[in-house]
Amino acid sequence: MPLSASEPYDLAVIGAGSAGLAGAVAGSELGLSVALLDTSAQTGGQFYRAPAPTLGAVRPEALHHDWSAYTDLRRRLARSDVRHLPGHHVWSVTKGDEEGVGGGAGDGLWAVHAVTGADGSGERPVRVRARAVLLATGAYERQLPFPGWMLPGVVGAGGAQAMLKSGLVLPGRHVVVAGSGPLLLAVASSLAAAGARVPAVVEASGYLRYARYPRALATNPHKAAEALIHGAALLRHRVRVRVRSAVTEVHGTDRVEAVTVTRLDRDWRPVRGTGRRIACDALAVGHGLVPQIELATALGCATRPLSDGTRALALDGLQETSVRGLWAAGETGGVGGAQLARLEGELAAVTVAARVLGRPAHGGRVRELRRRRDRMRAFADAMAAVHAPGRGWPRWLTDDTDVCRCEEVTAGRIREAIEDLGARDARSVKLLTRAGMGWCQGRMCGSAVACLATRGHTAEPPAERRPFATPVPLSALAALDGPAAPLATEPGGPADEPGGRTTTASGPDASPGDG
Amino acid sequence: MLTRNSADVIVVGAGVVGAACAYYAARSGLRVAVLDRGSVAGGTTGAGEGNLLVSDKEPGPELELSKVSAELWRKLSEELPPDIEYEPKGGLVVASDEAGMAALRDFASGQRRAGVTAQEVPADRLRELEPHLAAGLAGGFHYPQDAQVMPALAAAHLLRAGGDRVRLRLGEEVTGLLTGASGEIRGVRTAVGELHAPYVVNAAGTWGGEIARLAHVALPVRPRRGFVLVTEPLPRVVRRKVYAADYVADVASGSAALQTSAVVEGTPAGPVLIGASRERVGYDRTLSPEALRRLAAQATALFPVLAGIRAMRTYIGFRPYLPDHLPAIGPDPRVPGLLHACGHEGAGIGLAPATGLAIARSLTGGEPPLDIAPFRPERFSPAA
Ligand SMILES: Cc1cc2nc3c(=O)[nH]c(=O)nc-3n(C[C@H](O)[C@H](O)[C@H](O)COP(=O)(O)OP(=O)(O)OC[C@H]3O[C@@H](n4cnc5c(N)ncnc54)[C@H](O)[C@@H]3O)c2cc1C
Ligand SMILES: Cc1cc2nc3c(=O)[nH]c(=O)nc-3n(C[C@H](O)[C@H](O)[C@H](O)COP(=O)(O)OP(=O)(O)OC[C@H]3O[C@@H](n4cnc5c(N)ncnc54)[C@H](O)[C@@H]3O)c2cc1C
Numbered sequence: 001m002p003l004s005a006s007e008p009y010d011l012a013v014i015g016a017g018s019a020g021l022a023g024a025v026a027g028s029e030l031g032l033s034v035a036l037l038d039t040s041a042q043t044g045g046q047f048y049r050a051p052a053p054t055l056g057a058v059r060p061e062a063l064h065h066d067w068s069a070y071t072d073l074r075r076r077l078a079r080s081d082v083r084h085l086p087g088h089h090v091w092s093v094t095k096g097d098e099e100g101v102g103g104g105a106g107d108g109l110w111a112v113h114a115v116t117g118a119d120g121s122g123e124r125p126v127r128v129r130a131r132a133v134l135l136a137t138g139a140y141e142r143q144l145p146f147p148g149w150m151l152p153g154v155v156g157a158g159g160a161q162a163m164l165k166s167g168l169v170l171p172g173r174h175v176v177v178a179g180s181g182p183l184l185l186a187v188a189s190s191l192a193a194a195g196a197r198v199p200a201v202v203e204a205s206g207y208l209r210y211a212r213y214p215r216a217l218a219t220n221p222h223k224a225a226e227a228l229i230h231g232a233a234l235l236r237h238r239v240r241v242r243v244r245s246a247v248t249e250v251h252g253t254d255r256v257e258a259v260t261v262t263r264l265d266r267d268w269r270p271v272r273g274t275g276r277r278i279a280c281d282a283l284a285v286g287h288g289l290v291p292q293i294e295l296a297t298a299l300g301c302a303t304r305p306l307s308d309g310t311r312a313l314a315l316d317g318l319q320e321t322s323v324r325g326l327w328a329a330g331e332t333g334g335v336g337g338a339q340l341a342r343l344e345g346e347l348a349a350v351t352v353a354a355r356v357l358g359r360p361a362h363g364g365r366v367r368e369l370r371r372r373r374d375r376m377r378a379f380a381d382a383m384a385a386v387h388a389p390g391r392g393w394p395r396w397l398t399d400d401t402d403v404c405r406c407e408e409v410t411a412g413r414i415r416e417a418i419e420d421l422g423a424r425d426a427r428s429v430k431l432l433t434r435a436g437m438g439w440c441q442g443r444m445c446g447s448a449v450a451c452l453a454t455r456g457h458t459a460e461p462p463a464e465r466r467p468f469a470t471p472v473p474l475s476a477l478a479a480l481d482g483p484a485a486p487l488a489t490e491p492g493g494p495a496d497e498p499g500g501r502t503t504t505a506s507g508p509d510a511s512p513g514d515g
Numbered sequence: 516m517l518t519r520n521s522a523d524v525i526v527v528g529a530g531v532v533g534a535a536c537a538y539y540a541a542r543s544g545l546r547v548a549v550l551d552r553g554s555v556a557g558g559t560t561g562a563g564e565g566n567l568l569v570s571d572k573e574p575g576p577e578l579e580l581s582k583v584s585a586e587l588w589r590k591l592s593e594e595l596p597p598d599i600e601y602e603p604k605g606g607l608v609v610a611s612d613e614a615g616m617a618a619l620r621d622f623a624s625g626q627r628r629a630g631v632t633a634q635e636v637p638a639d640r641l642r643e644l645e646p647h648l649a650a651g652l653a654g655g656f657h658y659p660q661d662a663q664v665m666p667a668l669a670a671a672h673l674l675r676a677g678g679d680r681v682r683l684r685l686g687e688e689v690t691g692l693l694t695g696a697s698g699e700i701r702g703v704r705t706a707v708g709e710l711h712a713p714y715v716v717n718a719a720g721t722w723g724g725e726i727a728r729l730a731h732v733a734l735p736v737r738p739r740r741g742f743v744l745v746t747e748p749l750p751r752v753v754r755r756k757v758y759a760a761d762y763v764a765d766v767a768s769g770s771a772a773l774q775t776s777a778v779v780e781g782t783p784a785g786p787v788l789i790g791a792s793r794e795r796v797g798y799d800r801t802l803s804p805e806a807l808r809r810l811a812a813q814a815t816a817l818f819p820v821l822a823g824i825r826a827m828r829t830y831i832g833f834r835p836y837l838p839d840h841l842p843a844i845g846p847d848p849r850v851p852g853l854l855h856a857c858g859h860e861g862a863g864i865g866l867a868p869a870t871g872l873a874i875a876r877s878l879t880g881g882e883p884p885l886d887i888a889p890f891r892p893e894r895f896s897p898a899a
Contacts, residue, residue, distance in 0.1 A: 094804055113804065298802055421671035422529060422555030424685055431561045431667035434784060439747070441828060467802050471747060471825035474789075477811035478822070480804050 009035045009083070010356045011349070012112045012130035014090050014295065017045015018338040019330025020136030021073045022345030023352075027134075028080040030353035035128050036077075037088040037114055039470075043077065044070060045330075046138055046158070047338040049165035069342065088114040088126060091472045093133060093295050095325070110325065115476050125476035132325050132352045135296050135313075136345060137469075139289035139331035142310070142447050144179075144393055145411070147401045148250025148259075149285070157187045157286035170196045172282025176259050178202035178247040180387040181288040185241075189233035191284070198239045199278050202261050204268055204287075205387050206243040248275065248396040250283060259283055268390025288387050289335045290447065296332070298467050299323050306334055307385040309447065317370060319348035327352060336380030343373050394452055403452070404445040406438020414452050426450040439471075522548035522682070524714040524878055525703055527689050527726055529553075530560035531666055531864050532856050533718030534673035535871025540716075541677035543879045548710060549681060550703065552688035555674060556667035558720050559863065562832025564743055564790050565666045566756055566778060567865040570606040570658035573622065574629040576889035577841060577862070580869050582630060583884050585660055587868035592664075595676055599669040600783050606661030607636070607644055609652050609817070610760035616653045619760045623656050632659055647752050647820050661756055663780065666864045673871075684710075689719075692729045692853070700730075700852025716854045716874055721835035723843070723857030727892075730850045734843055735895055736858045738798055738833035741791035742806045744814070744826045748785025752820055756780045759817060777813035779821075786827065789814040793834075793861070800831055836860040843892035844870050845877055854878070855892040 009032075013024045016038035024036040042050065048070040077084065092113045112128040141158040148154070155163075155171045157179055163169050174197045177188040188201045234241065242261060248270050249260040263274035291312045297303060302314040302322035312334035319327045327348040330341030347369040354361040397403070399412030417423040417432040426442070426449045429435055435449050436442030442449070524540055526533045529551035537547045551557065567588055572578040592601035610616040623633035634657045641648050641655055674681055684705075691704035692715060702711035717726040717734075727734035758778040777789050792806035807829060815822045837843060837858040847853045856874050859866050873883045 092802055092804065094802060111804070300801065417671075420675060421668075422674065422683055422685055424554035424557075428554035428557050428561065428667070431556055432671055437784075437786075437827075439827070467829045467831075468826065471827050473823060473825050474744070474746070474811045474815050475822040477744070477807050477826060478815050480808040480811075 008109050008129035008131060009033045010130065011035075011132045011134060011352050012037065012110065012128050013134045013136060014038075014093070014112065015045065015136035015138055015330070016040070016043040016084070016086075017136060017138050017330060018047055018070075018341035019138075019332075019345040020045070020134065021070075021077065022342040023134045023136060023327075023329055023349045024082045024084075024345075025073055025076045025080055025349075026346040027349035027352060028082045029076070030349060031357060032349070032353050033081065033083075035083045035085060035112075035130065037085045037090055037112065037128065039087070039089045041086045043074060043084070043086075045341075046162065049162055066339070069339070073342070085114075085126075085128070087116055089116070089470045090114045090137075090295060091468045091470045093135075093299060093326075095299070095323075113480070115470070115472055123473050123476055125479050127480070131356050132327065134345070134348050134352065135293070135321075135326065135328040135332055136330045136341070137292045137295065137332055139291050139335050140443055142287045142290045143285070143444055144287050144389060144451075145401055145403045145445070145448050146246075146248055146250070146396050147398050148252070148256075150402055150405055151250050151252050151256050152254065153252065153256030153282045154250060155282065155284050157184055157284040158289070160284040161187045161190055164190055164194055168194070170194060170282075171284060172256070172280065173197060174199055174280040175282040175284055176200050176202065176247065176261075176278060176280045177284045178259070178261075179286040179288075180204040180389065181286065182383060182387075183286060183289070185230040185234065187284055187286075188239055189230045189237070192237035192239055193233060198234075198237065199280050200261065201234070201239055201241045202245050202247055203241060203243045204246045204264055204389070204393075207386075246270070246393070246396065247283060247285065251277070256281055256283055262396070264390065265392065266390065267392035269392030269395050287389060287447075288384075289331060290443075291332050291334065292469075293328075293332050294467075295469050296321055296323070296326065296328060299326065301326065304334075307381065308388040309451075310335075310384075318351040318366070319344055320351065334377065334380055335384065336376055340373065340376040340380065343369055343376070347373060389447075389451070391451070403448050404433075404435035404438065404442075406440055406444070407434040407436075409433045409435040409445075411452070414449060418453060423453060425453050429453045441468075520709060521702075521711040522546050523712060524548075524716060525550060525710060525712045526716045526718050527551075527703065528558070528718035528720055528722075528857070529555045529670065529674065529683065529685065530558045530718065530720050531556070531670040531673070531867045532560075532720065532859060532870055533716070534670040535867040536716050536718055536856050536874045537681050537871075538673040538677045539868075539871040539875035540878055541680035543875045543881070545680065545875075545878060547677065547681045548684060548712065549674060550684045550687050550689055550705065550710070552686065554685055555683070556670045558722075559832045559834060560666050560670050560720075562743075562830055563666055563741075563834075563861075563864055564778070564780075564788050565600070565664040565669070565864050566780070567662040567664060568606060568658075568756070568862070569626075569631050569660045570608055570633070570656070570756075571758075572626075572862075574625050576886075577866075578626070578629055578631070579885050580842075580866050580890075581862065583869040583872075584866050585662065587872060588662060588664065588865075591673075591868060595669070595672045598665075599672050600665035601662065601669075602664075602783065603659075603662040604755050604780075606658040606756040606758075607641075607655055608658070608758055608760050609641065609648065609655035611651075612653050615760045616655075619654075619656055633657070634659070645754060645757055647818050648757070649817055649819050655760070657755075663756065663782075664864065665782075669864070689726065689729070692726075694730075694850075698850060700850060714852050714854060714878055716856055718856045720857055720859075720863070721833045723835060723855065726857075727847075727855070730847070730853050732847060732849045732853075732893075733896055734837075734855060734858070734892060736835045736837055736843075737795070739836045739860065740794045740796050740799065741832050741834060741861070742803065742810065742829050743788055743790035743832070744807060744810050745828050745830070746787040746789070746821070747825045747827050749781070749787055749824065750785075751781050753779050753781040753787055753818060757817060759813065777810050777817070779814045779817055787814075787821065787824070789826075791832075791861070798833060802829070834860045835863070838895065842866065842870065842890055844873055844890035845887050845892060847892045849893055849896070
């Protein structure tokens, strides 16, 4: 494998978004050998998306409020020795113990398992070994289902924003933006700026609740400024913002033709008789972001519940997870924005360098990073509380609303599994209905199913143990290194004889009968 | 009707074994309370596959139990809704060389004497049964009695089919056993309160040893870890349960080398299941790339078309095993009123109905469906 030259690395960074990029660059500048892996062909993550070069001369900075921070990181990356591995999809991280049992690196090193070229035949397994790992895999958008949400023309709000940034495509000409969270305003103003009409922004919570967190607001003036910028842009485009309301139904036969917007009570229960139809040809909807942490939870990392019902990794003051040697930064520790992600990436790199190189970190730099991080985290946590889904939202589901779109499992079947078959949590609902077993492995319906299973009570999803962060071809799994030869990898080499290897400890009585 | 806190029998554990005990007990007219600290099928039942195999068992008590069970599963498939995904699809065991084939023949002839149907399949006819099998195999044996169910749904529907006589109490952990003056069972204590019954069935699977301990008796149930790989949904490329014969050769040679022997099977929902590995590592949930590597290598060796297919996920479970690899079934003479139905290791789905029926008969004083003496729960205590 081509990587063996500089292996093992001091630091493997997973994710080249704001957090990972900042961590990799800072780590390298401090003298660490660094590998930076990302699924995507480009750096920048969810926030910084440059249009494909073929799209010609556009100014990406027009759609980003701090593009220069990104160009700075990109420049430093180009100058550095960081081994950037784009197109590498990490599916698992394992830790080798001293003897190499368990298929890890066999020497206390981390093994990061990835597949390349995830678009079909060219897939190849890659293993990167490192002394420390920084997990910076960001977040994905939370969706709550409603009747009609599978109609063409319904898109994720964050996804619409991303499409706009990287391809400059609009999801429609009249786009209603709905759901909950600060992202909605950003999405609406980008859509409007790009020429779409936005008949309404529909926010299920109320912005007034921000007023309950005056300290967080006062100490994060740039956030207030951001909100003002978006607010001004919305005013200019005459976009109406409806708070304490939700899209409770989408109308149309082949694609979106209109939506019904209904007032909600404090618990997000639709208020009867308040439904109003709004014509549109697309709906961009999202309910905040969910930290993408399965690579860490599969290793047993501790998590912390956030007040919006999601879970983030529990980190110490210096960004280390509860598993020694595994650090995390950015949205994996709680959704807080690109600037916080950069700070955390840098802070993690500084502490990794201190650990791996065995020399103390610069105290002043660490103190300053921590101070700014703590302030921004406080704001992030306040934001999460404001946009927590109320427990009454399942009231807008009908029995035939599909909740799991991959496996086409309706709300009615989920209710039956809970009421008649003895399901009590997302896992048992999944076992009894297949909700969450499809292609997205529950990323789309997981939050909704967890809410339904706990009957609207604090829907705290369990720490997801999703052992593969991404589907892996069997040929790639079959070609994984055996512990006997940790360095030699022969992708696509011949498979062992069934039952031919002996590392796992089981007895001669083993029969294959349980499949 | 069942009163709020009494029943004729309390079943601890809502896995497939507890569900089968509840089902047959209710059928016999008993009022059953089923307690589980989690959900239905939330334990090993929700982490296993649904192979109902006779093909892998050598003549002996486990084979007898599985033959009775196979027949009961067939009857259950007519009584329970089709959702349990019962499929009498048969199994195919293949050998890669002549030595393996010879060992298979030996094994099959013993099984035939014990009443199992095993048909030899010559190499040139393997692909009539499984069109996508690898080339160059030496032959195999077809076992038409092998079948499959979806374990979680099977457990849920067994409980539901018990009707009004079965009451489910989920999310309630048993923390103690209530006993009378002479040590006889009076019920259980849970986090929520007390529940009274003259009989308690320990169907706590891998955690059965802990329930026994609450009664101050020893039952050495331990966990044995297994991984299963699940692929993306496919049209039927694998028709039966297919696995390699090498384990037979290994067992025959007395070698300790055998660890993973992948059984490859399609499911009605589309994904192919590849399982399972076996390791004794306690309750360690961390991913073992080596176990996955071997499962994938073995499956793709049998079915080369699977190489380009993606594994969507893997899951992990902890089989309940006892030192002699037989379950504990029946009354515990050390504690009047306590019965055990646990320790089925890698075959609990398959063995559940016969276990449940044996427990129900024992509760009502009926004739057991087979001799359960080999499964005596007290067989591990020094005095026994
Ligand atoms: C859909 C979406 C839209 C958003 N839009 C905005 C916006 O308009 N304005 C705003 O202020 N904030 C927005 N955010 C939030 C913003 O993206 C984050 O605050 C910021 O990007 C956080 O940086 P990060 O480094 O933590 O994560 P990200 O920028 O998300 O970076 C994570 C990186 O990890 C990679 N990755 C993930 N899993 C793997 C894996 N298994 N293997 C390899 N690589 C992996 C991803 O490809 C990605 O490049 C959006 C977030 C999302 C999810
Ligand atoms: C990877 C794998 C593959 C397998 N494949 C097959 C196969 O193909 N065919 C086959 O036949 N078998 C298979 N098995 C084995 C099979 O899954 C088990 O033998 C079977 O599920 C055991 O069922 P059970 O009801 O005894 O235990 P469980 O399903 O574990 O049920 C026990 C229940 O007891 C509950 N409990 C425990 N303690 C308490 C307490 N104190 N209070 C209240 N409740 C409690 C638990 O919550 C649990 O729900 C496989 C196992 C694994 C791990």
